[in-house]
Amino acid sequence: MYEIWLTLNILFELGLMYLPVVVGTAALWLVLMVVAARRGKPAWCKAIKPAIVVGLVVTAITFAITPGLTQSSFANVSYWVDWGNLLLYAASFGAVGAALAWPLAATMCRQA
Amino acid sequence: MTVPAGKAGASIKTSARIVIAGSGLAGIAVANRLARELDGASITIVDRKEVHNYQPGYTLVATGVWPVDKVIDRNSDLQPRGIEWVKEMVAEFDPDANAVVTDSGRRIGYDYLIVATGVHLDYSQIEGMDVDAIGRNGLTSVYPSSDAAVATWKAMDEFRRKGGKALMTLPATPIKCAGAPLKTTFMLVDRLRQAGTLASSEVSFHSALGVVFSVPKINDKVLADWAAQNVEVVFNSKLVGVDIAARRATLVTPDGQRVEEDYDFIHVVPPMRAPDAVKNSPLAWQEGNFAAGGWLEVDRQTLRHRRYPNVFGLGDINGTPRGKTAATVKKSVPMVTQNLIDVIAGREPSQLFDGYTSCPMILREGSAMLIEFDYDGKLTPSLPMIDPMQESYFAWVMKYRLLKPAYMAVAKGRV
Ligand SMILES: Cc1cc2nc3c(=O)[nH]c(=O)nc-3n(C[C@H](O)[C@H](O)[C@H](O)COP(=O)(O)OP(=O)(O)OC[C@H]3O[C@@H](n4cnc5c(N)ncnc54)[C@H](O)[C@@H]3O)c2cc1C
Numbered sequence: 001m002y003e004i005w006l007t008l009n010i011l012f013e014l015g016l017m018y019l020p021v022v023v024g025t026a027a028l029w030l031v032l033m034v035v036a037a038r039r040g041k042p043a044w045c046k047a048i049k050p051a052i053v054v055g056l057v058v059t060a061i062t063f064a065i066t067p068g069l070t071q072s073s074f075a076n077v078s079y080w081v082d083w084g085n086l087l088l089y090a091a092s093f094g095a096v097g098a099a100l101a102w103p104l105a106a107t108m109c110r111q112a
Numbered sequence: 113m114t115v116p117a118g119k120a121g122a123s124i125k126t127s128a129r130i131v132i133a134g135s136g137l138a139g140i141a142v143a144n145r146l147a148r149e150l151d152g153a154s155i156t157i158v159d160r161k162e163v164h165n166y167q168p169g170y171t172l173v174a175t176g177v178w179p180v181d182k183v184i185d186r187n188s189d190l191q192p193r194g195i196e197w198v199k200e201m202v203a204e205f206d207p208d209a210n211a212v213v214t215d216s217g218r219r220i221g222y223d224y225l226i227v228a229t230g231v232h233l234d235y236s237q238i239e240g241m242d243v244d245a246i247g248r249n250g251l252t253s254v255y256p257s258s259d260a261a262v263a264t265w266k267a268m269d270e271f272r273r274k275g276g277k278a279l280m281t282l283p284a285t286p287i288k289c290a291g292a293p294l295k296t297t298f299m300l301v302d303r304l305r306q307a308g309t310l311a312s313s314e315v316s317f318h319s320a321l322g323v324v325f326s327v328p329k330i331n332d333k334v335l336a337d338w339a340a341q342n343v344e345v346v347f348n349s350k351l352v353g354v355d356i357a358a359r360r361a362t363l364v365t366p367d368g369q370r371v372e373e374d375y376d377f378i379h380v381v382p383p384m385r386a387p388d389a390v391k392n393s394p395l396a397w398q399e400g401n402f403a404a405g406g407w408l409e410v411d412r413q414t415l416r417h418r419r420y421p422n423v424f425g426l427g428d429i430n431g432t433p434r435g436k437t438a439a440t441v442k443k444s445v446p447m448v449t450q451n452l453i454d455v456i457a458g459r460e461p462s463q464l465f466d467g468y469t470s471c472p473m474i475l476r477e478g479s480a481m482l483i484e485f486d487y488d489g490k491l492t493p494s495l496p497m498i499d500p501m502q503e504s505y506f507a508w509v510m511k512y513r514l515l516k517p518a519y520m521a522v523a524k525g526r527v
Contacts, residue, residue, distance in 0.1 A: 002527075003494060006518060009527045013517030070512055071177060072478025072505050081498055082505040 029100055036103035040110040047105035054105075055098030063090035125151045126456050131212055131220055133202045133389075134228035135159035137523055138427030138441045140190045142226055144525025145449040147192035150456075155195040156220060158202050158212065162187055164523075165258055166516055168438050171292050174254040174264035175299035177477065182516065183258050190523050202229070205393035207420045224452060227395065227408050228426045231288055231384040231436065239353035239362070241380060249356050250377040254296055255288075264296075267377065268303060275309030276376030277316075279361055281351040283383040284320035285405055288428050288436040291471035291483070293317075293381045294324060294334055300379070301341050302476040315343045316373075318363055320350035326434060327489045330473070330481075333501060337475065351380065386429055395423065397431045407431030412487060414461040415448050421455070424448050433487045435469030438515075442522045443468040468492060472511040480507035 015022050036042040063086060067073050077086060130146060132139045135157050143157055164185040172178035191197060200214035211221045233255055235241045246253050247263025250271060254264050271278065280297045287293075297317055304310040317324065317338065324345065325331040338345060346363075349371070353362035361378055363371045384405070390396055391406025395417065398409070409418050410425040412432045417423035426448050428436040444465050451461035467487025474480045483500050484492050493500050521527045 006521070006527050009521035010514050010517045013520045014514075016520075017517065067478070067505065070478075070509055072508055072512075076476075076479040076503075076505040076508065079499075079502050079504045079506065081502075085506045085509070 025096065025100075029103070032100060032103035032107075036107040036110075039107055042103070042106035043109040044102075044106050046109045047102050050105040050109075051098045051102035054101035055094040058097030059090045059094030062093040063087065066090065123149050123151050124453060124457060126153050128153045128223045128456050129221065130155045130224045130226065130452075131222035132157045132226045132228060133159070133205075133212060134230060134427070134429070135161060135187050135191070135197070136164075136228060136230050136427060137438055137519065138228035138230075138445065139226070140164070140187065140523050141441060141445040141525050142228065142426055142449055143195055144190075144192045144523070145445060146452070147195060148525060149449060149453060155192075156198060156222075157191065157195060158198045158200060158214060158220065159187075160199050160201050162199070164190055166519055168289065168511075168515060168519065170254050170258065170261040171289075171295045171299070171474065172512070173258065173261035174252070174268070174296065175303065175474075175477075176265045176269060177299075177512070180258050180262050183261070185520075190520075192525075202389045205389060205395050207394055207417075207423060210422065223422060224456065225420075225423045226426055226448070226452070227390060227423065227429055229387050229390055230428045232387040232391075233382045234285075234385050235380075235382045237283075237383045238351055238380060240356060241354050241382075242356060245356050250359055250375060251354070251356050251380065252378065253380040253382070254292055255382060264379075268300060271377040272300075272303040272307040272309060274376075275304055275307070275313035277314045277374065278377040278379075279373055279375040280315065280317045280379045281361075281381050282317070282319040282321065282324060283381055284350055285383040285385060286407070286434075286436060287381060287384045289471065290325060290434075290436070291473050293379065295474040296379055297338075297343065298473075298475050299477065300377075301343060306477070315341075316346060317343055318346045318349040318351060320348065322347050327483070327485050327491070329491065329501065330483055333481075334473075354378065354380065386431075390429060395420065402431030405431070412467065413464040414451050415444060415465055416451060416455070416461055424452055433467060434485070434489065435467050435487070437469045437471060438519055438522070439470035439484070440468060442518070442527065445522065445525070466492075472507050472515065474508070474511060475503055478508055479503050479505060480511050482507040482510060 164187045166183040169183035173180050200216050202212045203215040204213040211219050213219050243256050245251050246260045247266045252264035252267045282293045304313050323331045348366050349363045352364045361373045386406035396406040397403040408425040408429045408431050410430050411418050427441050447463035447465050450463045454461050470484040472480045472482050486492050491500050
């Protein structure tokens with residue numbers, strides 16, 4: 001329980017540290033959603049697949065570059081906890097990528 | 113018994129006057145909690161320091177991992193609203209009269225006192241030492257300030273290009289973050305290795321004690337790693353003097369034998385003790401292991417003063433075994449908050465602290481071990497499935513990216 005509360009607080013403080021990026025990403029997502037909703041009939045369901053693909057690509061890229069970006073390298077990633085956390089971290093960015101791709105794809109695949 | 117984070121008991125109405133001496137992590141964190149938990153109390157923080165330093169980041173700055181701005185914040189941004197901040201230092205504690213006297217002579221009465229003054233870095237015990245010279249002539253020390261951390265990296269960076277003889281030190285007194293001298297040594301070795309000058313260098317670690325770390329398992333692990341890295345360890349060798357211009361250190365053995373050692377690079381870890389105001393007050397331990405350093409005489413479980421029941425201690429000032437870390441503050445602040453509330457409400461303190469402390473031991477750039485232990489040196493991992501002896505990238509990421517946000521949440525009184 002305490003560990004969950006601590007993790008939430010760490011995420012909150014990280015969010016504060018990178019506030020412009022967090023706000024900018026959220027705003028971009030909102031704009032994309034509004035644009036998608038207003039332009040014709042967005043193909044929300046059809047857009048899920050491409051969004052997932054984008055999410056997976058972002059996950060893979062994040063996974064590959066994160067050790068280097070944190071002044072480490074894959075040579076130091078050896079413990080199962082390391083792999084698990086790296087995957088979780090990469091997957092979170094993947095989820096953001098997918099969330100941004102979804103309205104975009106829905107707009108592009110909209111029904112006439 | 114532990115208090116669920118951020119939920120330390122119900123808010124109570126009180127007109128108690130509470131003085132907090134020290135506005136470091138411990139002082140600010142407890143002020144934030146008390147301001148939230150107590151309705152009507154008058155809370156006064158006494159401390160001149162306006163800059164708030166994230167000290168656990170000093171080792172990262174001093175070894176070229178972080179820029180210095182990551183360790184500099186402002187106390188005014190962290191303190192709760194509605195408290196009084198007296199920008200002076202406590203010059204005298206007068207617990208018999210329930211008052212503190214500041215260095216301007218102002219007398220401030222209290223009903224309850226929390227002492228959170230941290231440690232005094234006693235560089236004066238090292239003859240010839242000049243803190244202002246850190247960064248020049250191979251003289252380094254990660255402890256005193258963010259500027260010293262920057263200067264330490266400057267000297268380390270110069271040294272690693274050519275290599276040479278490095279002398280790392282550890283005093284005999286309790287110190288804050290006992291892992292910091294070891295981390296600095298590990299990182300120095302790594303920086304030399306990266307620069308290709310390790311083979312032509314000689315790194316020796318002089319411990320004034322018979323160990324390099326007080327937890328036996330960790331001590332053994334560090335010694336084994338250093339043996340593999342050709343770091344020579346000299347036990348019972350205390351730094352007592354330094355000739356900065358000549359780059360010569362004087363070390364003394366327990367039988368009083370003085371040994372002079374030339375060096376190209378030295379890392380000075382000063383002996384530490386309580387600040388004078390505490391040391392010279394009735395609040396200090398009068399006998400026993402903690403008396404010489406003048407540490408605050410608190411009960412190690414409740415962190416309440418053993419002779420003055422309206423006084424509590426928090427953070428590095430406490431005369432308790434081992435834990436002088438931000439991690440100790442994180443765990444003990446909610447407990448002391450609750451214990452103080454108990455006392456204000458006329459009850460006995462309900463929270464018992466086990467001495468939890470933690471140290472992410474950096475082993476090289478990109479890898480660390482997350483060590484957590486208690487008063488007795490027993491390893492106490494927060495997540496039982498994580499092996500504290502395991503070298504890990506995750507522990508490095510904790511240190512590199514996650515512990516500063518955790519520290520900020522502690523300071524704001526949320527975790
Ligand atoms: C190099 C280094 C590395 C560290 N690494 C880690 C780490 O990896 N993990 C970890 O958990 N911890 C680490 N720490 C330890 C951690 O920073 C301290 O344990 C923590 O900051 C203690 O908080 P405190 O409030 O007790 O003391 P401090 O933060 O030092 O604050 C004490 C305050 O009291 C004030 N004060 C002093 N005398 C008086 C007086 N007479 N009147 C009024 N105010 C006074 C001072 O001005 C200061 O603001 C490290 C520390 C250092 C220096």
